[in-house]
Amino acid sequence: MFSSLKSLNSNITTNYQVSPHPTLVSGPWKIHDGKKKSTGTTASIFIFDKKVLEPRSGGLSGRSGASIKRLQEEVVERLKREAGNLARLRHPSVLQVLEPVEETRNGGLMFATEKVTTSLGGLLQEKDTQENSGSVGSRTSRYMVEEPDGSRWRRDLDIDELEVQKGLLQVAKGLEFLHESAGLVHGNLNPEAIFINAKSDWKISGLGFAGPSDSVETRSSLPPLALSEVLHQDPRLPPSVQLNLDYTSPDFALDSNVNPSADLFSLGLIIIALYNSPHASPLKSHGSLESYKRLLGAPSSTPSQGNSFLCSGTIPKDVLAHVLPRLITRRAAQRLTAREFQQSQYFDNILVSTIRFLESLPAKNPNEKSQFMRGLQRVIPEFPVSVLERKLLGALLDELKDRELLPLLLQNVFAILRRIPNARRILPEKVIPQLKEVFPVGKGASQERDSKKDAGLMVVLENMNIIAGNCPGKDFKDDILPLIRLGMDSPTHTVVDAAIKCLPVILPALDFSTVKNEVFPPIASTFSRTNSLAIKVRCLEAFAVLCGGSADDGEIVGDDLSGIVEKSKPQPAKSSILDKYTMQEKLVPSLKAIKTKEPSVMMAALSVFRQIGRVADADFLAMEVLPVLWSFSLGPLLDLRQFGEFMSLIKNVSSKIEREQMKKLQELSSGESTGFQNGTGTAPKSSSSFVPSETESTRDNFERLVLGRGMAALNNQENDLWGGLVSDTPAPQASTPRTASAAFSWSSTIGSTGRQSSLTARSITPDFKLNSFPSLEPTAKRTSSPAPAFSTLQPSTPNPWSMPFTPNHQHQSPGTSGTGPSLASLGSINASGTSPARTNLQTATNYSAFSIPPPPSTQTSSAFAQPSPLLGNGASQPQQGTPKQGLDKYQSLI
Template sequence: MFSSALKSFTSNISANYTISTSPTSVSGAWKVYDGKKKSTGKAVSVFVFDRKSLDPHSGSLGGGRSGGAAVRKLHDEVIARVKKESNLLARLRHPSILELAEPIEDTRSGGLMFATEPVTASLAGLLQEKDDQERAGGVAGRPSRFVIEEADGTRRRRELEIDELEIQKGLLQVAQGLEFLHESAGLVHGNLTPDAIYVNAKSDWKIAGLGFAGPPDISSSQSTMPPISLSEVLYHDPRLPRSIQLDLDYTSPDFTIDGNISSSADMFSLGLLLIALYNSPHTSPLKTNSNLSTYKKLFTSSSTTPSTSNNFLSSRPLPKDLVSAVLPRLITRRPAQRMNAREFQQSQFFDNILMSSIRFLDALPAKTPNEKSQFMRGLPKILDQFPKSLLDKKVLPALLEETKDKELLSLILQNVFKIIKILPSGKRAMTDKILPQLRGTFLAGGGKERDTAKEAGLAVILENMELVGENCDGKEFKTDIMPILQLGLESPTHTTVDKSLGCLPTVMKILDFTTIKNEVFPVVATVFSKTSSLGIKVRGLEAFAVLCGGSPTDDSDAGDGLDGAMIGSKMPRLSSNAVLDKYTVQEKVVPLLKAMKTKEPAVMMAALAVFQQVRKIADTDFLAMEALPILWSFSLGPLLNLQQFQEFMDLIKKISSKIENEQIRKLRDLSSSGTTATSKANDFMSTGSTNGFFNSNGSEDVGEDDFQRLVLGRGNQNSEDMLGDAIRPQAQSGKQPEAPAFSWSSPPLNANHSNQNSMSNVLKPQSRTITPDQSLNAFATLNPTSSTAPRANTNAMTNGFGSFTPMQPMQPMQPTPPMGSGWSNTPAQPIQQSQPTYSMPPPQSQHTFSIMPPHPQPVTPFSAFSLPPPPISPAQRPGVQTQNSGYFGGAASNTAQAPSAMKPPGQKTGLDKYESLI
């Protein structure tokens, strides 16, 4: 029971609406608060009447019980009049009548409350604001009383302007409302003042203040409302506030002098209101001080009566049309000479292109499609002439309401975006009005079938994407504009797709890296890979260049770009944090370019612009292994001209230079840090190297050690260049050359050790294999000769060293057991184990062989040998073939001298020892 009783005292408006704590304006007896419905968020204005305001002197009125009862009765009459105003608003429905949202109801404090459409202020408040600004020296002279609080907590001044066009538009709307009251509702307003007119959020003027309204004296229809009691309303009671009584400054003499109630009285009040709009201060030309006698006295003199002769008592000049044609037919003593509300609307005062456009815009829903189209095409030509506040509050909302017409969508959006360019507060208009309308127009269908009728409107949005991006933040762009952009990319119309791809530079400036990589790039890549249009292919490559950090060139006079001339090659780097990362560029962008099949110049040059950016992002290894082959393939396209080919070559050279410099840098870093490897390389390249890889031209003499290893076959088994290592000079060192060793000689004590060192030097890891200048097949094969059958010299060789004559055997030699390290890697005949093997004595000199003149000797069976074989022993069977030991035919043609001449007697080894034995 208690809860139900408490609920009965709870106001419906207070329970269902959120009301601001302080009033935004005060008009007459009402305080106006901003409100918002809790369930829907719809904005309203809440009018609150406080009963305590009826006693401005805090209860000092009246005396005794009788005085208190009279005041209470007077207050009840005022409350009834106030309720009458709200009730008439509920009954009357017209665009120029203030729209009621919630009916009037009582408050806990005994006051009244009702809700209407959102209003900015009353006309009286606006005129007072203008007066305060003018007295303070301009708009910036004092803070505005009309300040609203934004959703983020910031406060801003309401844009309240009263210029010529605003006045014309407002008076026209008031006249339309009066026409409705007079002709349709059969009512006379009775108190048409600035306090009775409100300006809503769309800058429309609305009529209210109907507390004194009533039927005229002469009416063609029966009215249920009681007539106006002039004796009551004309009496100014000092016990009541002036704001809730009839304002004599705007009252017609029909009421005060003639005592007649007619619709003409409202037209006289309208004339006084019109003068107040241009006057300074913005007040009525009649100054009655709420005294009826003063009012009557003013009309007894022509100097105090507004007329053409005294400029209608205005302190400022009035518009010529008003003075000549309008005011004389409004401010006139005779009601029959006054124009009615309809005639006022057709007066010359409203005859201009801007007012005609406003009137056409108000009647737009009733126009034919052809008339609408013509109007929308001509509207952009005059938008600059409209006041900015009127564009924001009147024209822009009216255009957005017509976006439901798909045939006019593109034309409407063109006008909308032009208005955004004109408005200084374009960002607020974009956020509050345009984006919600675009979202509802293009994204309301969800997953339904695509509406092709909206393609033209979508193209207009894409053309103005930069303007949209400048007037909204990143969050709004991502939630509202990105889905629209994706619709454009998925459009079946190539023109729309082309415009969508052209929006990428704007998108890169607004969105973050994650959104670019995960939402924008996949869609662009899909369009690029699936399109069959050459133009879309080029535009897609330009989009890739932008995504990789480039920015588009100014193509205002570049044509369509299909000739491929100078497309994007001079594209500067786009300074943006949203550039694609290295992985995406290398693993996704470049493979898309590699998969292209067309070789059209336009496509190739657009791809070149992409590689210009890839060069700055990708690794040098990727550039060398992936990018350069693709660039070479593109550069050799059969359709490129010389200039385009040169552009490809310029980029190829830049990339190659980058790779070279990077590799050089890496190697230098390695060489500076790897000291061990460097020292080994230096040892390998030193002159003391055992292998001697330099001076391969044979200009130096062959050492005895090398010569012995060569002829004995004890060199490197794996080396094919038997001359390369043997005949190259050894660097001078402190070591003495080792004594020559032959297969039949007794090995010295350190023979094995030196041989192991020699082999270890050959097999050192730092030694390198050098391609031999000549193969082993170029040397003569040692062929055996019979001991009984003499054979001629069959294989004399010349290899650039001159020819030489056969040598006569100097001393007989005896065979030794065959050695395993003979000519095993030469194409010689197989050697039987029982056959003797002969070796050549070492040369005496390390520099040259001297050619000895041949002595005439008889030809022996061993004339084919350069070294004489040992004599045939009795144990040797005659007729058995022996292997021809041959001679070295490429190094020199001189006859070798006996090594005994070079050896001391005490150190006889090898051949010397053999000679001493025989």
């Protein structure tokens, strides 16, 4: 954006970056934006190009070259004197010169001043354009400003009554300084000689015609004003380098008298121009002294109270009645002085008085400053937005170095930021740099405790919503987040509390990595080291927010785990900010380390666990979270309602664990083979294989699920109870018709208490009694490997549905012996409850074909006295096992 002007060669162009195009033109000066290369200070570069004085057609062409050169030198000398006068005068109402005037290579002039945004003349011209163009002009009344960094924004130039009052007051102060301190008369006070800076201050400039007063004997280095020369309007020169007769006092034109009151007459004409339409002086001399004298010679063309000072606009009543009659008067002795003007009734209101006090704030004592800052908060809403942004905010920021007033100053600063619409631009540009100076962070920053700075930091933290809403993300991370961490590290509990309360506000402005690495660790550190219950609770609330909760969450309604959902207050699940790893590995250990049993801490921790329960793994919840919840729930200080909340969460978490574990087991079971398997593999399918019904298959799957066993686990047991009794060779097929064959579906297990539990049984002819079968006698011949002996205790209540049966055409009478189903045929039934091959009915009734060894006791034997080895760990168990051992192992399975 900026580049050195190639046509100029000076120290200013060497030390400053100068915009290639002027931002405004005032009189003979073209004003460029500039920035000092070494410090970055913004400035305005005033440039006068001598080419504007070159002869034009019908102008200087008829004159000799010597005469033209002399006129040019006179103009250059006058402009040089103007810049020199500004450099020698130092006052808040006089334009401040940063670099003295220099001559350029082509004979022009250049000097640098404080940054100005416009001149009063330029502002009035813009207002004329706006008023003449109607609604369209509302856009043209704004200047497009281009910042040194390349950014562009529109600057509103509209002024209201308060700004006019403030500006006139500042001009009057500047005139008072010129008249009483410098002993000078301005001589050419007009709207083009008044500049407005970035703070909306009005500054006096245009001192090219300034000189000492005739009525006061002063030793001034400036020569007296030669009225005969300055009043003469030379048509060979541009009007911008000559005296503006439209704002000239009759003291000059009619009396040839140079006195300070002449400037007050000019000030009165400026006031009329502010309210006039168009915004111009009521005197239209058109650069002719004769026309000027003629206007003042006729009452109708002379501004007076009788003709409303020839103003087509509405002048405020106080100005019209008390101010202008004492300024626009022919007799100089009747005019107000600059000091009296400031004390007029026109400026007697609270807003103007506030501005005047603020400008003189450095001269006030500490008590007056404190009272003023407290009262300022009440009147801020009455100020126009433009005055707040341009005047008050800048003045308050300049005072932030006053440590005693720091909290009050910051309160007023944030009150202004709430009202101005340009806060998103003003905050990072003006406010944040000041905050960084007041609250330094880093290795070199002082760590001494300062109560005033702590109070100021409290104000910043309490207004973090304003900062977060108007600060870009990068600036927030780099400049504001360190202030929040500074608050967390403060030894003052209230500051720490305020810093942690900022969490819900700052999270939307930060990314995940920043939250995890720069926000969570300091909160966790504060939580672990603090001894304050309030800070612990605040940290827990922050943890809940980081895990997906909200700052204003109350009791969270039970979700589908409890079956109770409150429809009037739905609680949609919020995505957690922290990841699951950080919650499980970093956050939960901090929660487990809580020692206090205060209800407030316990309930705040409950909110955190409620959020963790939505994210954490089921096994982590079972092993790590549930024990902590039970421990906290048994706190001796909890009331009934609080204990109920803990129990509700415990039940919800337990339900979640149970549901996920069952789901996992079901997925494992469904992934395994559903075919019938034996110890070596899947049994071959044949016409004699038993195919279970759909109901039986479903029930078998349920058995394996609740018993904690899979199909593969059962088939891989080396010493299966029934497998030990299976014949090495399958039984031969029966010769009886297929319709007379018997099908068995065994899935009986022996409970750990010794009772028989029939889970699945089928019986075609259950019309028999158990005692109708004779006792089994051992034989010497075996066709299968020996099976372990069973106890001889007869079950107290036989279950006919789980016993072998005989078809009706082979049923034996109670007195018959040696007939019945072979126990080996039972051994051929695998653990899934089905038989691999259909049993030959004749062979099944021959007890001599398969037999078992004789029991050790001579008492009546039974195969159902000892616990089944199926219910232990899946392997064969010693037959000396006790019922209690079997019960323990059963409980461990289910």
